[in-house]
Amino acid sequence: MALLQTSLIWVTGLIALAIIIIVSITFVVIYSSPRDRSLFVSVVTVLSLTSLLATVCLLPLDIALVSSTTDNTTGDKKKWADPDTVNNILLSLKVVYYLLYSLDAILCILVIPFAYFWYEEWDIDSTAGSRIRGAFKYTTGFVCLLLVLFLVGFFVPVAAQRHGDEHYDLDFFKRLLLDNRGERALTFIVGVLLCLGTMIYVVYTGPGLALFPVSLIKSIPAISITSAEEARDALAINRERQRIIEAKNAGGSPLSPKDRKELESLQREERTLTRKQRLAEEGGNKWVLKVQAALRPFKLLLGLVLLAISTLLVASMLITGIDKIKYSECGAKCGYILTDVNILNPINWIFVKASKVFPIDYVIILLLVLFFFVSTVVGLAFIGIRFLWIVIFKIRSGHTKPQALLMGTTLLTLSVLAINYGLTMFVAPQYAHFGGQKYCTWPMNEPGVVRDCTTHPDYLFPCSASAKGPAASVCTPTVVSTFINRITLNYPFFGVFAFWSQFAFMGLFFITMLTALIRTPKMDFEEQLEDEDEEEEESLLGATGNRFRGAWDDVRGRTNGNNGGSYGSS
Structure with missing residues (x-):
């Protein structure tokens, strides 16, 4: 039974991996510029996108596997879920996580920079050898950076070496303090990448979470052209309006700011209408426009639903942030770790209720993870790759340069770590830590009373980090929550930075949403x-x-x- 359940979950993960590979290839084909396409850059981009999407989608798999070990009707471990079996499941998950995190770090720090400089080294007189030598030369700095991070993580003091008066009372967190120096070094590197990814998460995912639904709501164009005749009529009206404005300012007098702005808008619209007329006459976009017109009501409805979901997500994050500030036992010393959900978190509550019906909660968490990732891509497309206010590259369908693809993939790879942190520690902290697991609190010392939570579900409670005694052996935390808690416990400065960055994320979300609702995002x-x-x-x-x-x-x-x-x- 154990083999059947766990194998089924792993097979689902492999199917998702196959879909991820197809999605990655499709993404590169759609966004890369055909004129500048490079086979080597495309292969590196597909590999990097596959790795980071697999890392994102491993969280639902993690939750599904640990939740499968507990019988939520009795609050006990299933018969097949003995300690050795559970440890084997956790070990396999841990190996996959470390492999993916290590692969993400190597791709982000070494392989992608090498591909970037290899492409930049091309000129009419270059050879394959000269390009490789040049790429290695510039990538040496990133190799040194990786070695420095590993050495610092290997020797830097951790929380396990804190003074005797700075201890934690919870056995759950005591087990997370590291003694293995190799694992400590990897944890430190991931912590550094987590901080870098958090900045990407704040700048791109926050606005993208607002722009994605608003762009669907306001994507209904002001001009809907389905035929060449309609295009000609609209073009005639446009040119007549331009003639009226120009006639009002005849005689050489300068245009007023209002007229100048309207005239510029009409001129832009004229160019668009001219293009639409040409395409309509050629018949190339006739069916596309009809399909778009038919799908507009559904896009509007989807945009409204996603806007409500994104607002609920950010509201849940705000509630969790307040909960952590008020009830965290150790505060900044451990990165504001929270043992129990003390204030009702709507998203967390929905997941706990959905866990009663398999596999609704797993489907929802997978969609939620993908929603955050797609929002990051949308934010990247809207904002572009910038240095302060200077746009370096733009991400556009069919016009993205290879350098932009590589840099965009690097930013997405870094943001994955922050997305995992945000979902695990803020959006649904209790569910992301223990899934749908529950334990029975039936009084153990009542004489003549048989312990039976099946007929008394009021004694069943969701697992949490504060569970003690027999309940602690029932509740198995997810591997990703253990890893993130280990980072914040051993290196609290990483946890503090990631914690307060969530409030910047929420602030940018609300500012972007209000601005986008007032001012229509125009193409x-x-x-x-x-x-x-x-x-x-x-x-x-x-x-x-x-x-x-x-x-x-x-x-x-x-x-x-x-x-x-x-x-x-x-």
């Missing part, structure tokens, strides 16, 4: 048209280059076939 039509103009210009330049090379070969008396290369048709 940058000028940017799209510039991209099209650039493509047309490059295609013309390419055709001109082919004709020039063909003419030059004619002068030299050579043909394309004899030249050993193909220039294409002109």
